[in-house]
Amino acid sequence: MDKNSLVNKYARNDDEKVGFAHLFDLAERSQNRNIVTSGNFFSESESVSASAMLKEAGIDSFFYGGYENAERRCPVFLPDYYIKEDIINDPTLAExxxxxxxxxxxxxxxxxxxxxxxxxxxxxxxxxxxxxxxxxxxxxxxxxxxxxxxxxxxxxxxxxxxxxxxxxxxDNLKIEKTEDFEEHFDTVASLRLDSVVASFFSLSRSTATDKITSGLVTVNGVVTVKNSALVKEGDRIALRGQGRAELEKIDGLSKKGRTRLLFKKYK
CATH class of the missing domain: 3.30.70.330 (RRM (RNA recognition motif) domain)
Structure with missing residues (x-):
């Protein structure tokens, strides 16, 4: 598949098309000049999509945001004489x-x-x-x-x-990020994504459905538009403009046959 086809396959909007297309230029410059190249920051979902696109294109890359588990990360392309740890030890190499x-x-x-x-x-x-x-x-x-x-x-x-x-x-700092969250209990009719999103973000089921189909929900960093997708323990769900939550535990069924959930809601 050629570059344009790959960009169209993975990009969800015009801004992503421009950003994803630029990745091929960065990769080519790194290879031709035998240097480290890097680009601007991508969101978590953009990084996931861009990484999958580059992998399908057969291009080695990694995404780094200055510390482990950073949400926003830069694409980095390395010549053969560099490894990822070089960038982690000296982030200025990735600008x-x-x-x-x-x-x-x-x-x-x-x-x-x-x-x-x-x-x-x-x-x-x-x-x-x-x-x-x-x-x-x-x-x-x-x-x-x-x-x-x-x-x-x-x-x-x-x-x-x-x-x-x-x-x-x-030039470098050791980042120790601690996130504030509150634990909540709730029951849902099922582990379908629309049901869980409605619970996590205090929405009606129909509103949750609209948010999902509009591409506003990510599961583990991946935009998910299928309302019937099943959520499992450990899944991290983000709703644009509403925050993030994580399904910590599925705690059996209530007396009415609904699924009990324990989840973290990040502040």
Whole structure:
């Protein structure tokens, strides 16, 4: 299958078509010049689709976001004399930078959210594809970005929300991401995706169905449009604009014959 056919097979919209097509250019440049090449950040679902496309094309690649299990990751293409661990040890090879932000200790009530940070970046005209994961911890945190925008942000990102911040840039950082979540119990008629999505995100069954068929739901990073797909323990489900949840345990049947679920809802 040729490049255009592969792009059309795996891309879900025009933006993905452009981004996925560029991967072939990066791969060709890496091979022809015998250098490391990398691209902008992809979302989890985009990374899964792009990786499958490149695999079908017979092109070696990997996706890295600055730390293990990063959600947003960059495509990286390596010449023969490099291995993945080289990039992990030196992310600058993949043009990845780490920015830390901190609010002055005077503002003891500062609790910046992911939305606060991303909103401040967008207000500066930063493109979303140049920003990786944002890890927040009250008045401080880490922003993983493409190397090209790091100097600009160090100079110009002086406030997040209503708080003045100090920005520092690093070539590498050890990221220890802890996610806040709440555990919930519920019962569902079945383990069909539409039933589980309705439970996890407090939706009607018909609304959950519409969200799924519109391509707004991912299961383990893969967009899933089949309402009857079955969900199993450990599956991570994300609904665009609504958050993420994970099916932790299937706990048998209730007296009314409904399936009992224990799930994590991430904050």
């Amino acid at each position: 990845i930078k780490f920015l830390t932000y901190s609010v002055d200790s005077y503002f003891t009530d500062a609790a910046l959210s992911h939305r606060d940070v991303l909103g401040s970046l967008m207000a500066l005209g930063i493109e979303r594809c140049t920003v990786g994961d944002i890890i927040c911890n009250k008045g401080e945190g880490t922003i993983i970005v493409r190397e090209t925008i790091a100097p600009f942000l160090v100079e110009n990102l002086v406030k997040i929300g209503r708080y003045p911040v100090e920005i520092k840039s690093y």
